[in-house]
Amino acid sequence: MKLLVTGGCGFIGTNFIRLMLDKHPDWSIVNLDKLTYAGNRLNLADLERGEPRYSFVQGDIGDRALVMDMLTDATVDAIVNFAAESHVDRSIDDPSPFLTTNVLGTQNLLECARQRRVSRFVHISTDEVYGTLGASGKFSETTPLAPNSPYSASKAGADLLARAYFETYAFPVVTTRCSNNYGPYQFPEKLIPLMYLAAKDNRPLPVYGDGLNVRDWIYVDDHCHGVELALLKGREGQVYNFGGDAEETNLAVVKTMLSLLGKPESLITFVGDRPGHDRRYAMDYSLAALELGFAPSLDFATGLRRTIDWYETNSRWLEQVQSGEYRRFMDSWYGARS
Ligand code: NAD
Ligand code: TYD
Numbered sequence: 524m525k526l527l528v529t530g531g532c533g534f535i536g537t538n539f540i541r542l543m544l545d546k547h548p549d550w551s552i553v554n555l556d557k558l559t560y561a562g563n564r565l566n567l568a569d570l571e572r573g574e575p576r577y578s579f580v581q582g583d584i585g586d587r588a589l590v591m592d593m594l595t596d597a598t599v600d601a602i603v604n605f606a607a608e609s610h611v612d613r614s615i616d617d618p619s620p621f622l623t624t625n626v627l628g629t630q631n632l633l634e635c636a637r638q639r640r641v642s643r644f645v646h647i648s649t650d651e652v653y654g655t656l657g658a659s660g661k662f663s664e665t666t667p668l669a670p671n672s673p674y675s676a677s678k679a680g681a682d683l684l685a686r687a688y689f690e691t692y693a694f695p696v697v698t699t700r701c702s703n704n705y706g707p708y709q710f711p712e713k714l715i716p717l718m719y720l721a722a723k724d725n726r727p728l729p730v731y732g733d734g735l736n737v738r739d740w741i742y743v744d745d746h747c748h749g750v751e752l753a754l755l756k757g758r759e760g761q762v763y764n765f766g767g768d769a770e771e772t773n774l775a776v777v778k779t780m781l782s783l784l785g786k787p788e789s790l791i792t793f794v795g796d797r798p799g800h801d802r803r804y805a806m807d808y809s810l811a812a813l814e815l816g817f818a819p820s821l822d823f824a825t826g827l828r829r830t831i832d833w834y835e836t837n838s839r840w841l842e843q844v845q846s847g848e849y850r851r852f853m854d855s856w857y858g859a860r861s
Pocket of ligand 2: 610611612703712713714715717729730731736737738773797
């Protein structure tokens, strides 16, 4: 299979490309990535040097000429669209790039793929499109979309375009919605790597609001496996939820991390809440279990230890992301919220 993966220099895309090339000797992958602040070409530098089945193209999923060109000559059997602006806090500061990439970029990719008759398109989405839950219940694929942040609204917009491409053109798109991922290569603006770095530096760990918002955590490899299953077995036009069966409050996650790192809980600092902060996410993934055979394999305690080990042994990666955009982000973040 010849795959076009978009956003492959980001967190989940990097893990997906590595896993798929490892697992499928007959697959080749072209990675189209714009290299925003979140995209790191060095994540896959070893593959660029030594893996002939992998190639990289720097570019924007919204660039019609480029994408049409990449899809000529039936060189691509399937597309997996990870490319996105992905951080809620950034979307609150400035929604525009989220609309440009997540909505218009995805529509461009769908349109080019339709015109070039690509026979499979997996669109990667998120549980956040469903909005927020109270103390009980779970999101299923039939839960109405009720996004609360500019990020989740832009992802919901993309999901609806994917749906429309199936309904209107019978375009073979499958959409996946997953809960919060964690694991290697996650950019340290997201909760777990951000708290890891703050704890290592003995800086305050900024917990929003009362810290009792709940997220369902899934180890990134389990999400990637779900995407693989959707690619190989998903029904055209269908949406599939993936979850990790690991509901935790943010405070519990942060306390566990401090304990694993041997740091005091006094580092925890409650800061102002995120506007529109969703209270709780939980996923009913029974459809994916039934139709695809999906199940998360790693429990949260093991996954968190594995993730922290990865950050401990990959200090070079952390130094690199810290030296540039991340450092500027942290400085402005702490400046704005202290
Ligand atoms: P990320 O921010 O780490 O990576 C995004 C990648 O997309 C980066 O490499 C970036 O350079 C690239 N990109 C951004 N705009 C682009 C454009 N216009 N053209 C080409 N490339 C572009 O994000 P992630 O956490 O790896 O998330 C990947 C996908 O999974 C996103 O669609 C996100 O909405 C979805 N998702 C993420 C999570 C999570 O917990 N991280 C959960 C569910 C779904
Ligand atoms: P995040 O990693 O940004 O993912 P998402 O907003 O997509 O769920 O945040 C996860 C949770 O952690 C969310 O409830 C917000 C909270 N949070 C903090 O309390 N402090 C922080 O510094 C960050 C980044 C997030």
